[in-house]
Amino acid sequence: MRRGRFESKLAPDAADLNASVAFDRRLLPYDIEGSKAHARMLAAQGILPVADADQICAGLDQVQAEWARGELVLDPQLEDVHMNVEQRLTEIIGDAGARLHTARSRNDQVATDLKLYALDQAGKLGDALRMLERALVEQARAHVDTLCPGYTHLQRAQPVRLAHHLLAYVEMFARDGERLSDAARRAGLSPLGSGALAATTFPIDREMSAKALGFHGVTRNSLDAVGDRDFAVEIVSACALLMAHLSRLGEELVLWATQEFGFVHLPEAYCSGSSIMPQKVNPDVPELVRAKAGRVFGDLVALLTVLKGLPLAYNKDLQETQEPLYDAVETALACTRTMTGLLAGARFDVPRMRRALDEGHLLATEVADYLAARGLPFRQAHAAAGAIVRRATERGVDLAGLSVAEMRDAAGGLALLGDDIVQVLDAGRAVDRRDVIGGPARGRVVEAIAQAEFRLNR
Numbered sequence: 001m002r003r004g005r006f007e008s009k010l011a012p013d014a015a016d017l018n019a020s021v022a023f024d025r026r027l028l029p030y031d032i033e034g035s036k037a038h039a040r041m042l043a044a045q046g047i048l049p050v051a052d053a054d055q056i057c058a059g060l061d062q063v064q065a066e067w068a069r070g071e072l073v074l075d076p077q078l079e080d081v082h083m084n085v086e087q088r089l090t091e092i093i094g095d096a097g098a099r100l101h102t103a104r105s106r107n108d109q110v111a112t113d114l115k116l117y118a119l120d121q122a123g124k125l126g127d128a129l130r131m132l133e134r135a136l137v138e139q140a141r142a143h144v145d146t147l148c149p150g151y152t153h154l155q156r157a158q159p160v161r162l163a164h165h166l167l168a169y170v171e172m173f174a175r176d177g178e179r180l181s182d183a184a185r186r187a188g189l190s191p192l193g194s195g196a197l198a199a200t201t202f203p204i205d206r207e208m209s210a211k212a213l214g215f216h217g218v219t220r221n222s223l224d225a226v227g228d229r230d231f232a233v234e235i236v237s238a239c240a241l242l243m244a245h246l247s248r249l250g251e252e253l254v255l256w257a258t259q260e261f262g263f264v265h266l267p268e269a270y271c272s273g274s275s276i277m278p279q280k281v282n283p284d285v286p287e288l289v290r291a292k293a294g295r296v297f298g299d300l301v302a303l304l305t306v307l308k309g310l311p312l313a314y315n316k317d318l319q320e321t322q323e324p325l326y327d328a329v330e331t332a333l334a335c336t337r338t339m340t341g342l343l344a345g346a347r348f349d350v351p352r353m354r355r356a357l358d359e360g361h362l363l364a365t366e367v368a369d370y371l372a373a374r375g376l377p378f379r380q381a382h383a384a385a386g387a388i389v390r391r392a393t394e395r396g397v398d399l400a401g402l403s404v405a406e407m408r409d410a411a412g413g414l415a416l417l418g419d420d421i422v423q424v425l426d427a428g429r430a431v432d433r434r435d436v437i438g439g440p441a442r443g444r445v446v447e448a449i450a451q452a453e454f455r456l457n458r
């Protein structure tokens, strides 16, 4: 590369540190697209001859084709993908190629390319999330009538429907999708035309190139536009939260697949064996997903730390915002897609889940609610139900294993406790009596599934 005022070449170690081709190769298709839009705009404004713009676009198409065929080798000596593309273009078409950089800087160029990449990836991730939600909703549909323990503190708490549990994740992933589209909407302003920092003396039409690239508008301040990587922070932050959600799901699948729980059988295609213990079926995929959350959180911290304290406008520090963005979106995409396949093939052990309801006094709240509904203040009802649980524990039976007389006795001869108490000691009834918005009663869950399906099919 000609180095303007410089006489010497960049020292090899400095060149290595400076070069971004190892990762910004991802920007190549967007760089080509951006350059074509720029060249056409220059011609439309009479800044470049139309013949030059035609040559540029044809030449760029050739560069793209060479790239697709694996023939274009990016030279780290040329620093980044932008210089590589321009150099190859100029080799192919000569002077017209050397005119492409009129009214443009690599600073607005890279901001534009990176936004186009981020928008593309956010769209792909949004699609992948919908597939994941679909897989969860499908399992929910199959398990409307599967009862299982709901947990707090990882202790059996109250019975729920498995569908209700799965739909909790659908809510999380739906919010993740909303965060991504919200970030994408804000990212949809084109920085192209902001120049190095102070725009350009040429009479460019920024709206024209923005429109050609699919942006819905243009940025409003050139200094901000070349130094802004908020869009990367927002998308990586959405990825980080998505990964936190995936890690919770991953953790539950790991736990549920243990012999101790035995609630789920993960599909073989998503498990691996042990090199020494022939009986093992290891849940590597949810384990990795659980761990990769940490990696994406690291990307977010790296990104914020690069931006912190940066003076306006462009600084080479900004080159370091690229890798965390690539890593976060690529990791989130791979994890989302793999978890979709895993979930679609997961088999839940319905009888085992049902049996888990028999131990742990999951219906103790029903007893308290029964008494409170008959007028006993809830605190006293809670204490009475607690005494009944203690008696059952001492006797080594579940609540339903006590006679009504024993229950009454344990609760200090509480006359409010009638023979009909046995009717509330039923897991299915306990779930269906929770018939409020957001609750696990059958009707509510069936409605929630229909709503999720409607939203996903829109």
Ligand code: ARG
Pocket (backbone or CB within 6 Å): 020, 024, 080, 106, 107, 110, 314, 316, 318, 319, 320, 322
């Ligand atoms: N590779 C650079 C980056 O990622 C492109 C912009 C270079 N601009 C500059 N003034 N050196 O940020």
